[in-house]
Amino acid sequence: MTIKPFAEMTEGDYAALGFKSGLEIHQQLLTEKKLFCRCPAARYSDHFDAEILRHMRPTLSELGEYDGTALMEFKTRKEIIYQIQRDTVCTYEMDDTPPFALNSEALDIALEIGMMYGCSMVDEIHIARKQYLDGSIPTGFQRTTIVGVSGSIPYKNRQIGILQLGLEEDACREVSDAGHRRVYLTDRLGMPLVETVTAPDMRTPQEVAEVGEILRKLVRSTGKVRTGGGAARQDVNVSVAGGTRIEIKGVPRIPNIPLLTYNEAMRQYNLLLLRDELHQRGITATTFATKTETVTKLLRKTRYQPIRNAIADGLVVNCVLLRGFHGLLRWKTQTDTFFSREISDRVRVVACLTTLPNIIHSDSPSETLSSSEWQTLRKSLGAGDEDTLVAVWGSTQDAATGASEIVIRAREASIGVPSETRQALLDGTNGFERILPGPDRMYPDTDLPPLRITGERLQRLRASVPEPYWERERRYREMGVPDDLVPSLSISPYAALFARAVETMHVPAVLAAETLVHFPKRVRKRLRRHTAFAIELLEEVLRAISDGTLAREGIPGVLMAVAEGTTLQRGELPPPCQPGQLHAIIEECRAELATTRMRCQGKANEYFMGIIMRRVRGRIPGRIVAEQIGLIASEAHQ
């Protein structure tokens, strides 16, 4: 069986593959402060006051073993630089002070979200440490806690399990990662986020995206989570029958999920076929044979530029023989991607040979070494026609690490799909990120005592848990809210205000929805920037509508003025224009028109309308003006 193109795959095809997928959604919470210190949250800036340099070193776990990820990170010998700004980071984030008490605002939001999922809520909060060895958290671990377990959300005609809901701190933002140096900005570090882990209940890539969308809307409907770039990030777990659970990290947008998961399913399937092919050739983890030689001298005169430059710079070239692998580096793994990429990725990440190409191989000899150079290498390593050669270049140490990673990854091919985390790439494929951490990645944190969650606290929070957004959507439609406003309003932080406007201020539902969703959107579009309107401000606007001091036509102008920095003064709002006043204004304008020489008589009416609207815009609907001056038929006479 070969895998069909993405667009042609059916549910049945995915079932035949044994496709299974689950989501881990990270969503930042809308709190003022960070989770375990009192630094401000979400104050992002590229500016920094100081840099701190750290090296990561693995320590033996209590069981006396090194974690696979820890070893991998150690092999990379990375220098980690933290850029810190005095306003957004304190000594807690840099591991010089113990944690402060857990941010109770964040905990309340997390508990509320847990209740939306129908989770069993924990009665005591225990903080754990989750190892993070890539340097993205200076302490080497993330403080995390489970808030609820065993929830579910409805989807199609079934339930999608929510395995657990965690509350944890965000990591640093990566600035750059090249060679042996990785740079992080620390402003995001320590911000509270919730992690929603679903069961692997999704059976097609489309289902994964749809469930992701439902979860995104659900948490947003609380009005207490952050929105915008980077505020929500998805990790997607994918496996196929016989494959391995692979985690694709940091998918920035839900619409990217279907193609990414399809490609990962294809990769696993093709890696399993590759394993079968190796077994047929008699290659298993035990019979796997290899040999590495330093071949710098043999390639002194090469015209292949990357190696020529490397040798000129005093670097060395190592060549790895993979016995019996002929043709397999060209084995297709994902769309336009081959097994050689799996090897190149490992070399890039672990040996830090980040300039591409970082390997060449004899299965694609063209445009690299000349055939006589390949011949020389074959002879030197004792390679036959059925074997493959892979060359890697760098400093003595990096080229040695590179060669050993080539061997490790090639041997893994005879076992199947290695456990690793992978990063989402823009073209819908994915690349190796790191070895999957071992099960002993979590351990208790004893810096903070357990925190009891009282029944009263849960009860108080339960009152503010919003109804599911799909219920809201149904109700809004019944109230006559236009279809295009329903989805935004149902997950809007203004949803509660909408309810108040309609129920207690008696603003018509359509007008309230326009005020809260449509007009703000129009202002943002006009100004081409994101503009947040405070709930208090919009409440004032709705009150002005309710007591008759602001007409529908005046709303965009008021919002625009506020967006441009004017403070809203209710007393200063232009009062609605009464029909009697309009009559007087029309007469004044008619007099003005009489003294104006019109070059084009055909435009006279338009001009007339224009000068009247200049005086009454926002105070009375243009339709009434048009009726009054006879441009359109009055409804009263129809």
Ligand SMILES: [Zn+2]
């Ligand atoms: Zn801090």
